[in-house]
Amino acid sequence: MLIKDDFFEKYSDFYRGKKILITGGLGFLGSNLAIALVKLGAEVTIQDALLELYGGNTFNIEPIKDKVELHISDIRDEASVNWLVKGKDLIFHIAAQTSHVDSMTDPFSDLDMNCRGSLILLEACRRFNPAAGIVYCGTRGQYGRLEHIPVSEDHRMNPTDIYGVNKMAAEMYHFIYHRVHNIRSVSLRVNNTYGPRHQMKHGKYGILNWFIRLAMDNGTIKVFGEGSQMRDYNYVDDVTRAFIMSAACDEAWGKAFNLGSGKPVAFIDMVRIILSSAGSGKMEQVPWPKDRADIEVGDYIADFNLIEKVCGWKPEVMFDQGLKETVEFYNKHREIYFNA
Amino acid sequence: MLIKDDFFEKYSDFYRGKKILITGGLGFLGSNLAIALVKLGAEVTIQDALLELYGGNTFNIEPIKDKVELHISDIRDEASVNWLVKGKDLIFHIAAQTSHVDSMTDPFSDLDMNCRGSLILLEACRRFNPAAGIVYCGTRGQYGRLEHIPVSEDHRMNPTDIYGVNKMAAEMYHFIYHRVHNIRSVSLRVNNTYGPRHQMKHGKYGILNWFIRLAMDNGTIKVFGEGSQMRDYNYVDDVTRAFIMSAACDEAWGKAFNLGSGKPVAFIDMVRIILSSAGSGKMEQVPWPKDRADIEVGDYIADFNLIEKVCGWKPEVMFDQGLKETVEFYNKHREIYFNA
Numbered sequence: 001m002l003i004k005d006d007f008f009e010k011y012s013d014f015y016r017g018k019k020i021l022i023t024g025g026l027g028f029l030g031s032n033l034a035i036a037l038v039k040l041g042a043e044v045t046i047q048d049a050l051l052e053l054y055g056g057n058t059f060n061i062e063p064i065k066d067k068v069e070l071h072i073s074d075i076r077d078e079a080s081v082n083w084l085v086k087g088k089d090l091i092f093h094i095a096a097q098t099s100h101v102d103s104m105t106d107p108f109s110d111l112d113m114n115c116r117g118s119l120i121l122l123e124a125c126r127r128f129n130p131a132a133g134i135v136y137c138g139t140r141g142q143y144g145r146l147e148h149i150p151v152s153e154d155h156r157m158n159p160t161d162i163y164g165v166n167k168m169a170a171e172m173y174h175f176i177y178h179r180v181h182n183i184r185s186v187s188l189r190v191n192n193t194y195g196p197r198h199q200m201k202h203g204k205y206g207i208l209n210w211f212i213r214l215a216m217d218n219g220t221i222k223v224f225g226e227g228s229q230m231r232d233y234n235y236v237d238d239v240t241r242a243f244i245m246s247a248a249c250d251e252a253w254g255k256a257f258n259l260g261s262g263k264p265v266a267f268i269d270m271v272r273i274i275l276s277s278a279g280s281g282k283m284e285q286v287p288w289p290k291d292r293a294d295i296e297v298g299d300y301i302a303d304f305n306l307i308e309k310v311c312g313w314k315p316e317v318m319f320d321q322g323l324k325e326t327v328e329f330y331n332k333h334r335e336i337y338f339n340a
Numbered sequence: 341m342l343i344k345d346d347f348f349e350k351y352s353d354f355y356r357g358k359k360i361l362i363t364g365g366l367g368f369l370g371s372n373l374a375i376a377l378v379k380l381g382a383e384v385t386i387q388d389a390l391l392e393l394y395g396g397n398t399f400n401i402e403p404i405k406d407k408v409e410l411h412i413s414d415i416r417d418e419a420s421v422n423w424l425v426k427g428k429d430l431i432f433h434i435a436a437q438t439s440h441v442d443s444m445t446d447p448f449s450d451l452d453m454n455c456r457g458s459l460i461l462l463e464a465c466r467r468f469n470p471a472a473g474i475v476y477c478g479t480r481g482q483y484g485r486l487e488h489i490p491v492s493e494d495h496r497m498n499p500t501d502i503y504g505v506n507k508m509a510a511e512m513y514h515f516i517y518h519r520v521h522n523i524r525s526v527s528l529r530v531n532n533t534y535g536p537r538h539q540m541k542h543g544k545y546g547i548l549n550w551f552i553r554l555a556m557d558n559g560t561i562k563v564f565g566e567g568s569q570m571r572d573y574n575y576v577d578d579v580t581r582a583f584i585m586s587a588a589c590d591e592a593w594g595k596a597f598n599l600g601s602g603k604p605v606a607f608i609d610m611v612r613i614i615l616s617s618a619g620s621g622k623m624e625q626v627p628w629p630k631d632r633a634d635i636e637v638g639d640y641i642a643d644f645n646l647i648e649k650v651c652g653w654k655p656e657v658m659f660d661q662g663l664k665e666t667v668e669f670y671n672k673h674r675e676i677y678f679n680a
Contacts, residue, residue: 169509
């Protein structure tokens with residue numbers, strides 16, 4: 001883990017003994033967050049549906065498996081969610097359908113998980129635990145094609161795919177429940193994130209980790225078109241810090257925050273750095289496939305001044321440093337993530 | 341009907357023999373539209389679920405009952421929608437949950453009808469009739485509290501209730517299907533609308549018609565607070581004309597259009613004009629109830645220059661003229677709309 005000791009020292013007073021629910025807690029973002037929260041002394045309950053092909057994986061919480069309560073159920077299971085929210089101080093709502101392309105081929109599942117699932121959580125809080133604070137995991141996909149870069153939080157949201165629309169709608173639900181029902185909510189509009197504990201079987205939920213696998217397998221990474229579009233990548237530990245910092249910050253409630261790297265990189269350069277970090281693999285440039293071109297948003301560079309100002313967050317892990325840690329993790333656990 | 345003969349002359353060449361589906365076609369907007377489309381020579385199929393307390397009512401299509409195909413089914417019934425879209429040239433998608441307040445007490449039904457229902461229609465078109473053009477009935481509620489008035493279509497959408505969020509999400513679905521799947525779509529962001537064929541049993545779907553009933557029953561109209569908020573009202577025939585004109589206008593596809601009156605009126609003055617038109621009733625000013633204050637959006641004045649420029653639409657019916665026609669209609673059919 002690349003989160004420094006002084007971060008844990010700073011936040012352990014706030015989190016020690018806090019009762020916390022993480023939806024989607026066996027997935028990439030959720031499990032990394034759970035590990036950090038346990039280290040902070042929080043009492044962590046994880047809900048995860050372990051949907052096939054999604055990112056959930058019990059190995060993701062191997063280091064803390066005896067220190068968390070694991071509840072296998074679906075965010076769409078009202079009975080379960082009604083039960084799980086009770087008595088919690090904080091809820092990190094990360095469970096989601098997260099594939100842009102799948103949202104276009106199966107929009108109903110996306111709607112059901114991302115919109116209805118969020119409403120089930122919010123209604124559960126309204127009825128059974130209105131004192132809980134909720135950190136919603138939003139996405140840069142809510143913005144769609146940018147009108148200007150870098151993108152700040154007041155940029156128009158005009159998503160290019162069903163996933164983006166539904167994630168935006170669910171974020172708005174949170175802020176409506178915040179305003180009308182006094183259920184404190186904050187949203188992190190998460191950027192492209194990479195690092196340990198991501199599923200490595202396909203590239204639908206994030207191209208970056210999939211490219212890392214291709215490179216580690218000495219495969220060929222396909223770059224669509226010129227690969228000149230600018231992207232902004234965060235190492236997962238920096239996203240974990242943002243979750244932890246925003247939930248501990250009174251001024252954050254009611255706000256949406258962008259995350260970003262401060263070091264945007266061209267898509268094709270990202271591929272070159274991955275190949276170099278892995279020490280294997282090659283690159284091939286190919287034309288854009290239609291289903292990708294249809295929902296491609298162009299350059300993306302985040303302005304994350306707001307969360308820096310309000311919560312003191314900024315990214316700390318450099319791209320090459322994060323990649324080194326990531327390659328080491330998957331080399332060590334190749335059997336689990338690549339072959340299982 | 342206050343639509344002029346030359347309008348029908350102008351549009352009958354386009355509409356004669358056109359196969360048209362109206363979802364929610366027994367309701368207020370849908371039935372008025374159906375009557376005009378039949379007069380234009382279109383072959384109209386109506387889908388309506390006749391949900392209890394909603395605006396659907398077979399009497400609404402009494403004048404055309406032998407000239408339309410009536411199909412009682414729900415927009416959420418995939419089998420039915422898949423069947424109904426086949427062979428249609430145009431689809432007016434009006435079926436919806438339309439109560440702001442109900443969307444806050446039962447957000448799941450709102451989500452199911454407004455989002456899932458729209459996706460069912462769009463998927464049906466994608467699979468079985470991608471050549472159909474769809475006119476989506478959007479709402480001013482998509483904007484939420486305005487940052488500036490008059491509101492033009494590029495104003496930020498920041499809805500204050502679940503209804504507004506879901507109507508906005510569904511509009512975005514239409515434009516995504518337009519762009520990605522070439523299913524032509526246009527959205528009318530409909531204003532407060534009044535006129536014949538509105539349900540008159542409660543005020544949840546539009547306060548204006550409910551006030552007309554209260555006045556006609558010599559009842560008391562409650563005005564919350566000062567009643568100084570500005571509002572913009574359209575007579576239903578003007579909305580019908582906008583539906584008909586936008587679907588017949590090649591340049592309209594892919595666009596969202598505001599409707600408006602050009603003559604905004606303070607809420608309390610609207611009440612005074614209704615009392616005068618009805619010739620009965622009284623007014624009482626009371627404090628804002630919490631559930632209304634929570635989702636109140638303040639002044640609303642629409643800029644409808646875009647639809648005027650693109651389709652040549654502008655409102656033609658003055659408020660007092662529309663109210664006179666409305667009061668006459670309900671006086672004639674009081675038994676059906678007030679007592680049945």
